[in-house]
Amino acid sequence: MIGAGIGGLAAAIGLRRRGWSVSVLERAPVIAEVGAGLTLWPNAVKALAALGVDVSDRGVPTISRGNILTPGGRWVRRNHPDDVGVLAIHRADLHDVLRKALPESVLHTDTEVTAVTTDGTVRCAGEERRADLVIAADGVNSLTRRTLWSGDAVFQHRTIWRGVTPSGSVWPVRESLSMGRGEQVGVLPLPDERVYWFLTANEPRPNVLYADNQAEVLRRIGTWHHPIPDLVNATPEDQVLHNDMLDIDPVPTFVKDRVVLLGDAAHAMTPDLGQGACQALEDAVVLAAYVDDLARYDSERRARVQPMMAAARAGVARNSDTNALRHLVLLAAARVVPPAAWRKATAQWADWESPVIP
Known part of the structure; x- marks a missing residue:
């Protein structure tokens, strides 16, 4: 297993349930997830249950994309009983639960993979390892995908x-x-009276760095409605994270001989659908269920x-639009759309039947 992120750890748990011997190779010196919050949609909760993992005490049941406001605080739409619920959780908490479900002996830190071949050979730390199966869960900039497949990460002009x-x-x-023209701010409660917030915005060039991320966020949304400025001000300056929004073009297969792509390495998408981590968890379950039939894993x-990747890119186009008239039409549609149609539009990817891991 290359990579000890959410997808890599979940896949390791699933394969161990099948009786496989697993080694997780992580280039970082310490296995610890960074990041902020995320939402686990019902499909992700099913995937975790299939893996025997329960994170219900680490998250807050809530509604994603239910309460919609303008930057000035005018209500566009309020939660409806038919909205699909999600579990809001800190990424580090989810990662911690997954890591603790594995024995320390399978986790190998400070081990950077420098090459992978389709016969299951992995080069790292000046040595070669051979495996019956190599699972590349090494993220959007996956070395494995870029060398054995093709496709660099694609900057979507959003940050x-x-x-x-x-x-x-x-x-x-x-x-x-809260939906502005080309800018959106999300707010989700977390356990222990913490709050996860995010700002997505247009960015013409990749890799733009700001000397003070907190100040930059406040420059952009410091006049937005309560409690958005207070949330930003309350967050320690050095803990305001900033990343470009990247995805990849679809690859023709997730399997090459003894190498399998999983998670963002296989299908990185922008966070517009809230399904990135959810799909990595699904991958882990399906791989564990069909590890003896990789063609089925690939096709399914x-x-x-x-x-979903195409839908996320469509979401990028919609959310980055700064046209005033189209923005008003979008807000009007959100205000009048019937609850059933809203549910279908916002949660169409949450319906998923988990296979049983033998």
Whole structure:
């Protein structure tokens, strides 16, 4: 297993349930997830259950894309009982639960993979290892995908800032999505009276760095409605994260001989659908269930996730649009769309039947 992120750890758990001997190779000196919050949609909760992992005590049940507001605080839409619920969780908490489900002996830190071949040979740390199966869960910039397949990460002219407030600093807070022209701010409560917030915005060039990310966020949305400025101000400056929004073009297969792509290495998409981590968890379950039939893993996962990648790119186009008239039309549609149609539009990817891991 290359990579000890959410997908890599989940796949390791699933394969161990099948009786496989697993080694997880991670280039970082310490296995610890960085990041802020994320949402686990019902499909991800099913995937975790199939893996025997319970994170219900680490998250807050909430609604994603239910409460919609304008930057000035005018309500566009409020949560409806028919909306699909999600579990809001800190990425580090999910990662911690997955890591603790594995024995320390399978985790190998400070081990950077420098080459992979389709016969299952992995070069790292000045030595070669051979495996019956190599699972590349090495992220959007996957070395494995770029060398054995093709396809660098694609910058989508969007960027994201994220943060989590300290416990109780701005509380209580209800979940919301505030929609500006080309900018969106999401707010989700987390356990221990913490709050996860994010800002997505247009960015013409990749790799733009800001000397003070907190100040840059406040420059952009410091006049938006309460409690958005308070949330940003409450987040320690050095904990405001900033990343470009990247995805990849679809690859023709997730399997080459003894090498399998998983998670962002296989199907990185922008966070517009909230399904990135959810799909990595699905990958892990399907791989564990069909590890003896990799062609089935390949076909089922590509059929499931590649339309989702296209939908995420469509979401980028929609969310980056700064045209005033089209923005008003979008807000009007969100206000009047019937609950059933809203549910279908916002949660169409949450319906998924998990296979049983033998």
